[in-house]
Amino acid sequence: MKMHKKGATDFMQLILVIAVVVLVVNVVKPDLFAGVDAEGKKVASQVIEVKSEPACGSTTMTVDFVKKYAEATDLTAQNATVYINGGRKGLYSEGGTFTAQGGDTLNTYNALDPAQTTYYASHATGVVPCTGQTAAFMTSADFMKKGALSGIAGAAEVYAGSTNPSFSVINLKDYTSNPGTALALGAGAKETARVAITWTSKEAVGPADGNTLACRFTDSQIDQANVVTTLDGTPLVSPAKYNPSSSIFAVGAVNQTIKTWSMPAIDGSVRPSSTLDLLIAADANNNPPADTNVSCEIIDTDLFELDAGGVGVGVEDPDSNANVGRSSNSIFHVLLS
Numbered sequence: 001m002k003m004h005k006k007g008a009t010d011f012m013q014l015i016l017v018i019a020v021v022v023l024v025v026n027v028v029k030p031d032l033f034a035g036v037d038a039e040g041k042k043v044a045s046q047v048i049e050v051k052s053e054p055a056c057g058s059t060t061m062t063v064d065f066v067k068k069y070a071e072a073t074d075l076t077a078q079n080a081t082v083y084i085n086g087g088r089k090g091l092y093s094e095g096g097t098f099t100a101q102g103g104d105t106l107n108t109y110n111a112l113d114p115a116q117t118t119y120y121a122s123h124a125t126g127v128v129p130c131t132g133q134t135a136a137f138m139t140s141a142d143f144m145k146k147g148a149l150s151g152i153a154g155a156a157e158v159y160a161g162s163t164n165p166s167f168s169v170i171n172l173k174d175y176t177s178n179p180g181t182a183l184a185l186g187a188g189a190k191e192t193a194r195v196a197i198t199w200t201s202k203e204a205v206g207p208a209d210g211n212t213l214a215c216r217f218t219d220s221q222i223d224q225a226n227v228v229t230t231l232d233g234t235p236l237v238s239p240a241k242y243n244p245s246s247s248i249f250a251v252g253a254v255n256q257t258i259k260t261w262s263m264p265a266i267d268g269s270v271r272p273s274s275t276l277d278l279l280i281a282a283d284a285n286n287n288p289p290a291d292t293n294v295s296c297e298i299i300d301t302d303l304f305e306l307d308a309g310g311v312g313v314g315v316e317d318p319d320s321n322a323n324v325g326r327s328s329n330s331i332f333h334v335l336l337s
Contacts (some may be wrong), residue, residue, distance in 0.1 A: 002033075002161065003086060005292065010075055010131070028303075032133045033134055035300070046283065047318050055167060056101065056102030056103050057101075057130065058099050058100065058102070059099070059101075059128055059129060059130070060097050060098075061094070061097060061098055061099070061100050061102055061106070061128070061153040062094060062095065062097050062101055063080045063093070063096050063097070063098075063108070063110075063153050063308070064094065064153070064156070064244075065093055065094060065111075065122070065155060065156060065158055066094070066156060066157060066158075066159070067119070068156060068158060068160070068202075068204075068271060069119055069155070069160075069202040070202075071095035071156070071157065072148070073260065074094050074095065075094050075110075075119070076093065076094045076095065077094075077218075078093075078111045078158070078302075079091045079092065079093055079094075079110075079112075079113055079136065080093075080094070080096075080108050080110045080112075080153070081101065081108070081109040081112040081113050081311075082087060082098060082106070082107070082108055082109075082184065082246040083107040083108075083109075083155065083311075084100055084104050084105070084106060084128075085104055085105050086105070086109075088309070088335065091113060093139050093297075095183045097261070097301050098153075100128040101128065102127040102128055102129060102130035103127060103130070103328050104127070105125070105126075105127055105128075106125065106126055106127070106128050106153060106307075107124070107125045107311075108123070108124045108125070108153050108155065108335075109121050109122070109123050109303060109311055110122045110124075110158050111158050112303055112304070112305060112311065113305065116163045117162055117326055118160060118307075118326070119158045119159065119160055119161065119301075119304055119326070120158060120159045120160075120161050120207050120208060120302050120303075120326050121158070121208065121303035121304070122155040122157070122158045122159070122303075123155065123240055123303060123311070124153075124155035124284075136188070136281045142184070147164065147241065149248070150294070152166075152167065152278075155324040159203065159204035159267075160202070160203045160204070160206045161203050161204050161205060161207075161246050161326035162203070162289075162326060163200040163203055163324075164329060164330045165199050165200065165205065165298070165330055166197070166198045166202075167191065167195055167196070167197055167332035168195070168196040168198075168324050168332055169194070169195050169196075169332060169333075170193070170194045170195075170196070171183045171191070171192070171193060171194075172189050172192040172194050172277075173192075175294060176332055178193060178280050178335055179293075179334070179335035181335075182291070182335040182336055182337035183259045183280070183334060183335065183336050183337065184213055184336075184337055185280060185282045185287070185288050185336050185337070186282060186287055187282055187283060187284060187285055187286055187287050188282060188283075188284045188285075189218075189281075189282050190226070190279055190280065191279075191280055191332040192278065192279045193275050193277075193278045193280060193294075194275060194276070194277050194278075195275070195276040195277075195278060195332055196273065196274075196275060197273060197274045197275070197276060198213065198272065198273050199266050199268035199271060199272055199274065200268045201269060201272060202269045203268045203269075204266060204267050204268060205265065205266040205268070205298065205330075206263070206265045206266065206300035206301045207265045207267070207329065208265075208300075208301040208303050208313050209242070209262055209265070209313050209314075210231065210241065210242075210249045210262055210301060211262075211263040211264070211265065211266070211298050211299060211300050211301065211302045212237060212241070212242050212243065212244065212261070212298070212299045212300075212301075212315050213229060213240070213258055213260065213261045213262075213276075213296060213297075213298055213299075214226075214240070214243075214244060214258055214260045214262065214296065214297050214299060215247045215255055215258065215259055215260075215264050215278075215294055215295065215297075216251055216252060216256050216257075216258055216293075216294065216295045216296075217256065217258075217259060217294060218232070218253070218255055218256055218288070219255050219256065219257050220255060220281065220283060220286055221282065221283050221286050221287075221288040221289070221292060221312050221336075222278050222281065222282065222283060222288070222294070223281040223282065223283050223284065224257060224259050224281075225274040225281075226279075226281035227259060227278070227280055227281055228279040228281065229261050229276065229278050229279070230276070230277045231263060231274055231275070231276050232274050232281075233275075234273055235262035236262060236263060237261060237262050238259060238260060238261045239259070239260055239261075239264075240260035240262045240298075241262045242262075242301055242314045242315045243260050243315075244260075244299055244315050244316055245316060245321050246318075247321040248316050248323050249297055249299065252293070255306070263298065263307065278294070278296070278334065278335070279322070280294060281334070288336040288337065289337075291335065291337070292295055292335070292336040292337070293334065293335060293336070294331055294333070294334040294335045294336060295331065295333050296331065296333075297317060297329075297330055297331045297332075298330040299315045299323070299325055299330070300325035300326060301313055301314055301315055301324075301325060302324045302325050302326060303321070303324075304317045304324040306318075306319060307319040318327055
């Protein structure tokens, strides 16, 4: 069969167009194979997409904190201990500055060091904003009340706690004052000593994580299992969350034992006074002799630095068994007979 010259030319042009299309497809189609494996099989390649993020620059942070209830007074004699991304950055006085990178995790502990008896330590945390930005934590009530702009580090307020509460003990059996009159407690009996506590106005007791009530009892005279305490009508839980060592609260004799209860934190501006009822149970077979004392102490918690790094909370530093609370000698006695 013969093909006309024009028809042959058209047919060759069609073949050429198809070849060009195939060639274009081969050019634009991505190569999904990076090579072959040890057995000669084709291996798929990975497509990596690279994105560029704008740099988050450094920010100069300024330490700023004040005494609670006296917000206009900067605590210039106190220091802030700063941790960045879990590492200790250093100590900075009120008004001091340090540099942090945008995006760093910042933890600030005001009045943590040096250890002293005026203010409780306070803690604030958040993420450092990029230059020119304001992070949400900077304006939150939990972190900052003073600083609405970026570049402010530290909790705005710290509690004072340098004054001990005062105690007044009354025997509910006959409403006589104690220790002026001893609480008569026969074998197997239970009697209540009521302790009226006056907290110092505008100060706190144990705001870090509450307080520990610790009492000494003579084993042969008191049935400790049946001794119950209530604070403002609420029973306290025993044993306490934080128990002091013998270096902080020691027994006075070999036949004494200590019992502890957890107490809530006290804000003296909110609660000026409390009523602590101590229900004392005598041993079933023994009367407490004359001039026997039940001695109790309220021990407050605070924040402190650990030798291994980081910050702990408790009534004492386990590295040194030193009292880390701010109030001291918050002791009352109940005289028994």
